[in-house]
Amino acid sequence: MMRRYRQQRHRVLQIITKLLIPFILLFALYVQFHGDYGPGGGFQAGVIFAAAFIIHGLIFGVEKTRQVLSPGVVRVMMSIGVFIYALTGVWSMMKGGAYLDYNVFADNPLTGQHWGIFAVELGVGVTVTSVMISLFYSFASSRV
C-alpha cells in the first residue's frame, strides 16, 4: 500500500528521469570521445555516465538498477578498465616505445597519439563509471 503510494507520488520524477537518462548517457559519450579534441575525457565522462545509473537508482530504487546492471558486471568492468589502460602501455612497450608511448601505434605518430589517448581514456572512463556505480551500490544498500 505504502509502496504503491510512494511510486505514484514519484510519477513525474520517474517520467522525467526516463526522458533524461538517454541524454545523460549520450552526453557522457560525447565528453568521452571528444576528450582528445576539447575539454573532457575519461574522468568526467565516467562520472556523467555513472550519474545516469545513480539517478535511475534514486528514483526507481536500487533493486531495479541492480537488475539493469548487476554488481558482478560492475566489478568486472572495474578491472577491465584498468586492464585497458595498463595493456595499452604494455602494447606500446612491445612495439618498442616507452610505456604509454602512443607514437608507435601507427605509422603516422599523430594517428598513433589519437589511438593511444582513445584507448587510455576508454579505460579510464570504464573504470570511473564502474567505481562510481559500485560506490553507490554499496552505500545505498547498507542500512544505517
Add this chain to the structure above:
Amino acid sequence: MTFSEQLPALQIVIPLLGAPLCVLLRHARGAWLVTLVCNIACTLVALALVAATRDGEIIRYALGGWAAPTGIEYYIDIVNATVLLVVSFISSVVCLYAWNGAEKEVPLDRHYLFYTGWLLCVTGLLGIVITGDAFNAFVFLEISSLATYLLISLGRERNALTAAFRYLVMGSIGASFILIGVGFLYAATGTLNMVDLSERIPQAESTRTVLIAFTFLAIGLMIKAAIFPLHAWLANAYHYAPVTVTALLSGTATKVSLYLLLRFFFNIFGTEYSFGQMLLNYILLPGAIVGFVVMSAVAIFQTDLRRMLAYSSVAQIGYIVAAICLVTPLGISAGIVHIINHAMIKAALFMATGCIIYRLGHAHIQSLGGVAKSMPVTTAAFIVAGLSLIGVPLTAGFVSKFNLIAAMLEKGWWIAAALILMSSLMATIYIGRVVEIMIFRKPRLATPESSGTREAPLMMLLPLWGLIAISIFFGVFGSETLSIAASGAERLLDGRLIEAVTATAAQAGSMEVSQ
C-alpha cells in the same frame, strides 16, 4: 627499446596488472598466486635495477616518450634501486607467508580483495620510490595509503576499523601537507621534475615560497614516516591490522616515507639548504632521540606483543632519523643500512608473532607461557630476530647499530651514542621479557587452546626462517650492504641529482627514444 631499458616501467606495471587480475579471478588461492608471481617478478626487476645502478649509473625513463621536463620520468640511482629491492623482496617473502598467515585472519571470500589491496599498496610504494616527479610521488603515496587503510581495516577485532579511520585522517593530513609543499615548490620554480627542482631551487631558495614548501613537506613527511612527535597513528594501526599486513607495512611503508624524506631534503632542496640554513637536523634530532628513548621505554610496559613491536618500530625509526641528522657520509650510510636491516628484522618479528597468533589466537605477552615447548621453531626464530633487533654481534642489527654509533662518535655526539646504548638495553629488556615468558613460564592449563598448540605450518616457518637467514647473512657479511649504502650516501650528500654533462646526455638519449 630493449627489454632491459623497459625495466623501470615494468617495476610498476607488473603489480598494477596483477591487481585487476585478482578481482577478475575472485578466487582466494588464485589471487594469492597472482600476488606472489607479481611480487617475485618485481623483486627480479629490482635486482636487475640494483645491478644496473651499482656503479653510480643513473637510469631515466621517460613515460610516454615525453622527455623529462614536459613528461613524467622515472629516475633511478643506487639509493632508490636499493629501496625498491627492499620493498619488493619483503613483499614477496610476506606474501609467501600469507598463504597460511592470512587464512585465519581474513575471511576466505574476501581474500581476492585482500590481495588486490596488497598489490595496489605495493604498486604505490614502488611508485613513490621510482618516480622522478614530485607530484607523481604524491599520487603514488595516496594509492599506497588508500590500499593500506583497506588492509588495516580487515583486522579481526573491531578496533581495526577505528585504527584504520584514525590512520586515514592522519595520513590524509600528511599527504595534503605534502601536496601543499609540492604546490608551493611549483609556484617557486615552475617545475615538478625532481632533477629540474634540484637545479632551480638554489636560485629561489631565499624566497618565502620555498621556505613554506620546505615546512609543509617536512611536516607531511614526518607524519607519513611516523617520526616521534607525529607517530601516534602507528601503534594502533600496527596492533589491530592483520599481522600479515603489519609485517608488510613495518618493512615497507615507513621506510618508503623515509626514503622520500631523504630524497627531498638531500637532493631536491640540497644538503646546504636543508641542513645548513634550515637546520632540519636540529629540528628532527630531539624528536628522534626522545623517540628512541621514550618509545623503547613504552614498549617495555606493553601487554600485547604486536603493540610492543609497534612501539619498538617507532624507536627504530628514531635511530634512522638520528643517523640521517648527522649529515655525514658515515651517518647517512648507517641510516640506509638500518632502513634495510630493520625492514627485514621487524618483518621477521611480526611474522613470528603471526605464527604465535595463528596457533594461540592472541598475542598477550603474559599468556605466552609454554610457547617454547609447543612451538620451538617459531620461538627460536623470534629469539634470533630479537637478538638482531637488540644488535648482538653476527646479526644484521649489529652492523647497523655499530655503524650508527661509530658515526656518532666520529662527530663527537657522545651523549646521543650513550642514549642509543641505553635504548638498546631497553630493547634487551622488552625482548628478554617476552622470551623469558615463552621459555620458562608454564602454560596456563586452564585455557584449552594452549594445550593443543603445535608448531606453525611449514608455509609460515619457511619464509620466516628464510628472512632470518638473509638477515644473519647480512650480519656476518655486512660489507656488501655497507658499500651500497655508502655509495647511496655519497649520491645523497652530493646534492645534485645529475651532473651537468650526464644531464644533457640523458636528455639526448630520451629524445632519441621518443622519436
Add this chain to the structure above:
Amino acid sequence: MKILALYNYWVVIILMMAGLYIMIARHNLVKKMIGLSIFQTSIFYLYISMSKVAGGTAPILLELPSHGGHEEKGSSALEQGAADTVETVSASVQSLVSPSVSAVDSVIYSNPLPHVLILTAIVVGVATTSVGLALIVRINEAYGSIEEDDIRAMEQKDSA
C-alpha cells in the same frame, strides 16, 4: 592594499583552518570527514588560483597550431628529419606548459598544469572520502555509534 590583493590566499587559509578545526574539535566521525574534505578543497583552490595568469584566458587551444605555423618555429627539427607531427604536438604542449614564453603568441593562457594536477588530486580526494565513509559505515555496524567518545569508551572496555 597588498594584503587584500592576495585575497585568494586568505580564502585558502580560512578554508584550511576551518577544515582542520572541524577535524580536531568535532567528535562525530562524519563531521571529521567533512572537515577533511574542506581541508582538501582548500588545497585545490590554492593550486587553481595560483595558476591564474593575469589577463589569461581558459587554457583551451583557440586554434590548433597549423603545419605552416609550426615550420617557422620547428624548422630546425624538420631538417633533422624528425617526425614533424610529433614535434607539432610537443611544441603545442611545450607552449602550454610555460605560458610566459607562449609559442602560440598573441593569446595568453592561464597555466593548465595545476588544473590537471588538481583533477588528479580531486580524484584522490574522492577516493579518500569514500574509503573514509565506508569505514564509518563499518564502524557504525561494529560499535553502533559514530561518536568518537562512545567508541573510545567501548574500546577501553574491549581492552580491559
